[in-house]
Amino acid sequence: xxxxxxxxQDRLRxxxxxxxxxxxxxxxxxxxxxxxxxxxxxxxxxxxxDKRDVLFAGSEQLPGAxxxxxxxxDAALPPFQAxxxxxxxxxxxxxxxxxxxxxxxxxxxxxxxxxxxxxTKLAAVTEALAEALRxxxxxxxxxxxxxxxxxxxxxxAFERWTDQPEQADFAARVHEVxxxxxxxxxxxxxxxxxxxxx
Amino acid sequence: xxxxxxxxQDRLRxxxxxxxxxxxxxxxxxxxxxxxxxxxxxxxxxxxxDKRDVLFAGSEQLPGAxxxxxxxxDAALPPFQAxxxxxxxxxxxxxxxxxxxxxxxxxxxxxxxxxxxxxTKLAAVTEALAEALRxxxxxxxxxxxxxxxxxxxxxxAFERWTDQPEQADFAARVHEVxxxxxxxxxxxxxxxxxxxxx
Numbered sequence: 001x002x003x004x005x006x007x008x009q010d011r012l013r014x015x016x017x018x019x020x021x022x023x024x025x026x027x028x029x030x031x032x033x034x035x036x037x038x039x040x041x042x043x044x045x046x047x048x049x050d051k052r053d054v055l056f057a058g059s060e061q062l063p064g065a066x067x068x069x070x071x072x073x074d075a076a077l078p079p080f081q082a083x084x085x086x087x088x089x090x091x092x093x094x095x096x097x098x099x100x101x102x103x104x105x106x107x108x109x110x111x112x113x114x115x116x117x118x119x120t121k122l123a124a125v126t127e128a129l130a131e132a133l134r135x136x137x138x139x140x141x142x143x144x145x146x147x148x149x150x151x152x153x154x155x156x157a158f159e160r161w162t163d164q165p166e167q168a169d170f171a172a173r174v175h176e177v178x179x180x181x182x183x184x185x186x187x188x189x190x191x192x193x194x195x196x197x198x
Numbered sequence: 199x200x201x202x203x204x205x206x207q208d209r210l211r212x213x214x215x216x217x218x219x220x221x222x223x224x225x226x227x228x229x230x231x232x233x234x235x236x237x238x239x240x241x242x243x244x245x246x247x248d249k250r251d252v253l254f255a256g257s258e259q260l261p262g263a264x265x266x267x268x269x270x271x272d273a274a275l276p277p278f279q280a281x282x283x284x285x286x287x288x289x290x291x292x293x294x295x296x297x298x299x300x301x302x303x304x305x306x307x308x309x310x311x312x313x314x315x316x317x318t319k320l321a322a323v324t325e326a327l328a329e330a331l332r333x334x335x336x337x338x339x340x341x342x343x344x345x346x347x348x349x350x351x352x353x354x355a356f357e358r359w360t361d362q363p364e365q366a367d368f369a370a371r372v373h374e375v376x377x378x379x380x381x382x383x384x385x386x387x388x389x390x391x392x393x394x395x396x
Contacts, residue, residue: 079382080382081385123313145350145354149379152347184344185347185379185383
């Protein structure tokens with residue numbers, strides 16, 4: 001096997017998620033992951049610090065990426081529209097995670113420790129988003145509210161996109177979810193007049 | 199001092215929050231709390247299991263209380279309106295926490311461990327809300343989205359209410375925040391046409 005394999009990270013991720021689903025996250029070792037992938041522990045260490053990192057690699061860059069994207073959004077956009085534009089922009093970073101997203105969600109749902117790690121990650125992204133909105137002039141209370149709602153829209157859109165990537169791209173999913181949410185919030189709208197559920 | 203003091207729990211909570219703010223949560227002991235309150239450790243144990251419980255006492259009842267409230271909401275209401283009615287309903291449970299809410303928030307913000315505990319609590323409430331909305335017929339993806347947005351509205355309304363309880367009651371704050379959010383989500387609305395920030 002070649003010492004340098006550009007697809008090694010992806011093979012390791014696929015092997016790890018398979019094993020996590022088959023045997024449970026707790027019961028899977030790094031050795032099992034590298035054996036399943038047909039790679040060495042040294043190769044594993046080149047891409048991931050430990051088995052948890054297979055699920056969260058790169059997530060420390062998310063808060064910065066999202067707030068940079070808010071800063072790049074057209075200055076004329078009102079806060080929530082700037083936030084949606086930033087979410088669409090950031091989604092491009094996740095294209096290579098699409099094939100693994102459903103397995104990753106299942107593994108995280110199986111472990112309170114991983115759920116907690118996921119919440120910590122999302123809280124850091126929410127705080128970065130809120131700060132970026134405050135820098136665009138939003139009051140603190142509204143900036144935090146919109147950031148929380150933006151993260152909820154992002155999560156929903158990401159799940160729908162990765163569950164059926166052939167049906168719509170990420171940008172379309174973000175706008176679909178935002179539109180659906182706006183309709184749900186309208187007190188005049190009865191449930192019968194809301195858009196169909198996917 | 200009387201062996202049974204109906205205000206003992208409140209005195210202990212006030213003493214604990216004062217000490218957490220003055221010396222830090224980590225540096226405060228149960229002994230210091232009881233001394234500050236002029237009460238015994240035995241009295242402390244009657245109301246709280248440990249110092250963390252001062253911040254989270256009763257929170258294990260929240261998921262059940264919120265989902266019961268969703269079930270009680272008028273069957274004709276669309277999902278998000280049922281959720282708002284449930285949040286208003288549940289807010290009545292928190293009236294005695296109003297004087298301590300700002301201090302509690304400051305203490306939690308000071309400690310990653312407490313923030314994590316708070317997120318775990320909110321995740322359990324969100325899951326209960328989503329399940330209650332599914333039972334009213336909402337599709338899983340939308341039920342989760344609306345539950346997440348509902349919790350964000352609740353948190354924002356609760357902060358505004360407890361920061362200025364004399365200005366508006368909790369129900370008015372919930373509807374104020376929901377209205378503000380609906381306006382923010384409207385793509386046609388420029389920031390100039392949105393309601394004033396508090």
